[in-house]
Amino acid sequence: MTDRHPSLDVTHWHLIHDVSLTAKQQSWLGECQSMTARFERHCGKVTIVPQREGFIGVDSLGEELTQLPDCERFWLREVLLCGDNVPWLFGRTLIPETSLTGEEVSLLTLGTVPLGRYLFKAAELTRDFIQVGEQGELWARRSRLRLSGKPLLLTELFLSESPLYGVNNEL
Numbered sequence: 001m002t003d004r005h006p007s008l009d010v011t012h013w014h015l016i017h018d019v020s021l022t023a024k025q026q027s028w029l030g031e032c033q034s035m036t037a038r039f040e041r042h043c044g045k046v047t048i049v050p051q052r053e054g055f056i057g058v059d060s061l062g063e064e065l066t067q068l069p070d071c072e073r074f075w076l077r078e079v080l081l082c083g084d085n086v087p088w089l090f091g092r093t094l095i096p097e098t099s100l101t102g103e104e105v106s107l108l109t110l111g112t113v114p115l116g117r118y119l120f121k122a123a124e125l126t127r128d129f130i131q132v133g134e135q136g137e138l139w140a141r142r143s144r145l146r147l148s149g150k151p152l153l154l155t156e157l158f159l160s161e162s163p164l165y166g167v168n169n170e171l
């Protein structure tokens with residue numbers, strides 16, 4: 001397994017409904033339930049390998065800021081999701097500090113626990129949009145989610161070994 005962490009560099013994001021996708025791409029990129037649970041159907045074991053976790057200042061951020069409310073500090077979490085030890089997805093979560101109140105403080109201590117385990121058992125999860133983008137040959141998607149109304153931005157880059165690109169027709 002590579003320990004070089006992939007970087008995200010998608011220059012154009014489009015609403016998923018505006019992009020022409022195959023049924024398989026649509027099914028993966030439009031997945032509304034937990035992506036971790038989806039990957040678990042394609043391997044023996046999903047593991048999360050944290051790459052970066054910590055607060056970053058507004059000065060270290062760019063275009064993503066346009067998708068989130070103004071805030072001085074953001075919690076950044078970057079992970080590799082691996083299926084049977086093969087990196088399948090690079091995930092980047094950006095959370096304004098103002099969203100980290102109440103139950104949501106547990107987002108600071110996820111470590112190797114998949115984000116979805118937290119999100120999809122949360123009482124009030126909503127999604128404002130899914131955007132889709134391309135990075136070379138790879139697909140990425142970006143969602144703004146809300147936990148009890150408090151926003152976070154989740155970007156997911158599907159790495160080349162991901163079952164999204166698999167030859168079988170299984171969705």
Ligand code: PHB
Binds near residue numbers: 036116
């Ligand atoms: C994460 O644990 O940060 C995570 C897990 C699965 C994803 C994205 C992010 O699809």
